[in-house]
Amino acid sequence: MSAPGAAPDFDGAYTELLPLGPDTTDYRRLTDGGVSVVRAAGRDMLRVEPEALTALTDTAMGDLAHLLRPSHLAGLRAVLDDPLSSANDRFVAADLLRNACVAAGGVLPMCQDTGTAIVVGARTAAVLTDGDDHRRIAAGVHAAYRRLNLRYSQMAPLTMWREANTGTNLPAQIDIGLAPGTDLRYRLLYLAKGGGSANKTFLFQETKALLEEERMLAFLEARLRELGTSACPPYHLAVVVGGTSAEAALKTAKLASARHLDSLPGGGTPQGRGFRDRGFERKVLELTRRIGYGAQFGGRHFCHDVRVVRLPRHGGSLPVALAVSCSADRQAEAVITPDGVFLERLETDPARFLPDVDADALPEPVRIDLDRPMERIRADLSAVPVGGRVALTGTMVVARDIAHARIAADLERGRPLPGYLRDHPVYYAGPAKTPDGRPSGSFGPTTAGRMDRYVEDFQRAGGSLVMLAKGNRSRRVAESCRARGGFYLGSVGGPAARLAAEHILSSEPIDHTDLGMEAVRRIRVRDFPAFMVIDDKGGDFYASIAEPPLQIAPAPPR
Structure with a gap:
């Protein structure tokens, strides 16, 4: 053994952790x-x-x-x-x-x-x-x-x-x-x-018991169902199994989802290099096609492709990281x-x-005139089946996270809900900067789930009875819609430039203007495309297509 401070004995067994081609x-x-x-x-x-x-x-x-x-x-x-x-x-x-x-x-x-x-x-x-x-x-x-x-x-x-x-x-x-x-x-x-896809980066601290193919597939199916559609699929999915630390697993997942690690070798070595398992990638891709979420509104194209990277690990730890790159x-x-x-x-x-x-080509959408009393809008929506397509024309208001938090705080203080939330559908979104000569900047939907906690209180106060955003929502939102005659419409996540160029006619801030892109806005739209996700009967499109995940067998005693 070398003395402290001396050059250590080293047999040249060093290997790069992520050796790229x-x-x-x-x-x-x-x-x-x-x-x-x-x-x-x-x-x-x-x-x-x-x-x-x-x-x-x-x-x-x-x-x-x-x-x-x-x-x-x-x-x-x-x-x-x-x-x-x-x-x-x-x-x-x-x-x-x-x-x-x-x-x-x-x-x-x-x-x-x-x-x-x-x-x-x-x-x-x-x-x-x-x-x-x-x-x-x-x-x-x-x-x-x-x-x-x-x-x-x-x-x-x-x-x-x-x-x-x-x-x-x-x-x-x-x-x-x-x-x-x-x-x-x-x-x-x-x-x-973007925040939507960044929010779908996950770390799970597992054990050696998960290192068996069927158990791993069952684990991934359960996690992918939880991943949902709010980050704008089809996804490029990365799965990292192992890692010298939790943060190493997460960073590797981010790089793999960007296809930065595509040239990794196809197998491991006794020295502990990372590698891609292309055979298991094909099995995970097939799993994503069976889930049924598809490219946001049902089908098989939940993911474009899958990268699975296997890393060395400490014997007492098995981090598993998931990351996606969205549309x-x-x-x-x-x-x-x-x-x-x-x-x-x-x-x-x-x-x-x-x-x-x-x-x-799809069947013609049900056309909904938004410039009518809310009761008439809801009556027309009530006839649209879950999964059906609608085209919205007229006035909507735009509000998202911070505006919702402020309005909720006012409601708790006994102030009435703003009339614009009672009279118009609410679109969860926040635009980019407006180019010269255009009515708005890119203006796609944000993740609906972040507003779930406000729905019951707002609907109880007579507002948010028609909501528009992207992704799946909690069961409590469906229950509130059933109890109060509300609806949640899903917009395609991703095509923000096309929505601004072809469907949004005007946009103006009307409340909380200090919030910039988070300000409450009034917009006018023409033939704005959307799907019925949750109806006034409590039907939920994503719940209807999601079969229970495979059961993961209990781990053997340790």
């Missing part, structure tokens, strides 16, 4: 400026100027807001071409493709939640910068969010209980590490992660080399993935 990304070169090769410490070094990092980040965040990977768009087209797809699968996939076409124009972002900016990077010791990479990258994020019609979503805690929007979409999450080797290469992964599938690889600054080539012509014929 060759980088096959299709890149475009942004510039050959801002990089140079210099001689230092007796070897060639890559010098990266601060402005190169800032400009790369600005361009990357702009691309992520408006463009998607060709492989993701091809997955949506595959839903249309699959003869086993449900009609609702095809409707959602076609809507998302059309949304991509609108967003590719560079004015309206694909999703109203333009996300938390996340940058994961690694550079070898042979790459020189000014040492302030985080600040240079943050400057690029700030420039993009100021320049474009994006939304500021980052909340700064002023006290334990009081917050304020930063008004910049900063801080970003920036994680830059040291890569092994001496290559003249700085690799980065850019992500824009706003926003990530891009980047690399800086002596040849210049390169960014992944995203699709600028998504229209080429649209079919020549209308592949999403």
